[in-house]
Amino acid sequence: MTDLYTRIRDQPRDALDTIAKSLNVRASEPAMQTICARYMAQIALPAGARVLEIGCGNGATTKLIMQHVRPAQLVGIDPSCVFIDMAGETFADEPGVSFAIGDAAATGQADAFFDLVIAHTVYSHLVDPEGALAEARRVLRPGGQLVIFDGDFATITVALFDGDPLQSAVGAVMRHMMHAPYIMRRLPALVTAAGFSVQSVEPHGYVQTTSPDFLLTLLSRGTSAAAHAGEIGQELVDGFAQEARRRVANGTFYGAILFLSLAARKDGR
Numbered sequence: 716m717t718d719l720y721t722r723i724r725d726q727p728r729d730a731l732d733t734i735a736k737s738l739n740v741r742a743s744e745p746a747m748q749t750i751c752a753r754y755m756a757q758i759a760l761p762a763g764a765r766v767l768e769i770g771c772g773n774g775a776t777t778k779l780i781m782q783h784v785r786p787a788q789l790v791g792i793d794p795s796c797v798f799i800d801m802a803g804e805t806f807a808d809e810p811g812v813s814f815a816i817g818d819a820a821a822t823g824q825a826d827a828f829f830d831l832v833i834a835h836t837v838y839s840h841l842v843d844p845e846g847a848l849a850e851a852r853r854v855l856r857p858g859g860q861l862v863i864f865d866g867d868f869a870t871i872t873v874a875l876f877d878g879d880p881l882q883s884a885v886g887a888v889m890r891h892m893m894h895a896p897y898i899m900r901r902l903p904a905l906v907t908a909a910g911f912s913v914q915s916v917e918p919h920g921y922v923q924t925t926s927p928d929f930l931l932t933l934l935s936r937g938t939s940a941a942a943h944a945g946e947i948g949q950e951l952v953d954g955f956a957q958e959a960r961r962r963v964a965n966g967t968f969y970g971a972i973l974f975l976s977l978a979a980r981k982d983g984r
């Protein structure tokens with residue numbers, strides 16, 4: 716298993732700093748902001764609502780949840796104490812927002828306490844999605860909402876033509892950065908089996924051409940991980956990066972991912 720998010724507690728500080736920077740880049744990109752505004756705007760909560768954010772990382776997406784969902788209280792959990800500290804610092808002046816170390820399958824939160832459980836690009840990294848769904852059901856009040864957003868990562872493309880060698884960098888991303896790249900295709904059945912009623916599954920196209928900063932960091936991290944694993948040499952890592960930058964500079968870069976948001980309600984109102 717090479718997805719480093721599945722071993723986030725073992726990662727050195729410099730790797731966590733790089734990931735945090737990449738999460739901030741992604742959350743601040745107009746394309747992702749538009750997607751978040753669209754899917755989060757559909758979440759309607761009662762006054763005084765409590766939200767549990769699973770896999771909050773350094774709080775990059777927490778800002779968008781606070782902006783668009785506007786809960787009275789938000790608790791973010793993540794297995795990484797480094798990320799939890801970063802998120803805590805960012806939200807130090809917001810009394811309604813707090814963070815705690817926890818796992819999607821063992822959040823440490825009270826039964827039936829939350830109105831919404833939300834996970835943004837977390838399920839593709841989970842080893843035990845069934846355990847995470849059972850835990851989400853436990854902490855939600857009856858009728859509470861579950862919203863899961865993630866990439867259908869098997870759709871990532873940077874290819875400009877059939878057999879484009881740059882596309883093989885995406886293979887490195889899939890092998891080394893996502894434990895479950897197909898999870899969103901399986902999720903409706905898993906969520907239903909866990910005792911939820913699925914309300915919607917919405918597609919969100921993410922296309923980057925002129926400023927593909929997040930995609931460039933994704934390719935760089937994936938190919939570097941492939942080199943670290945001994946699959947390829949640093950020369951090829953550098954070659955992929957140079958080719959991607961060349962395409963950006965001459966206006967030919969194309970990168971796309973289909974993201975999906977799933978909304979469900981806990982059965983047994």
Ligand SMILES: C[S@@+](CC[C@H](N)C(=O)[O-])C[C@H]1O[C@@H](n2cnc3c(N)ncnc32)[C@H](O)[C@@H]1O
Nearest residue numbers: 720723738770771772775776818819835836837
């Ligand atoms: C791609 S990052 C997304 C972070 C954040 N949701 C965002 O959008 O910026 C995936 C996050 O999932 C967390 N994670 C990994 N395994 C987890 C688990 N078993 N339970 C909860 N979170 C987990 C990682 O530590 C990381 O912060």
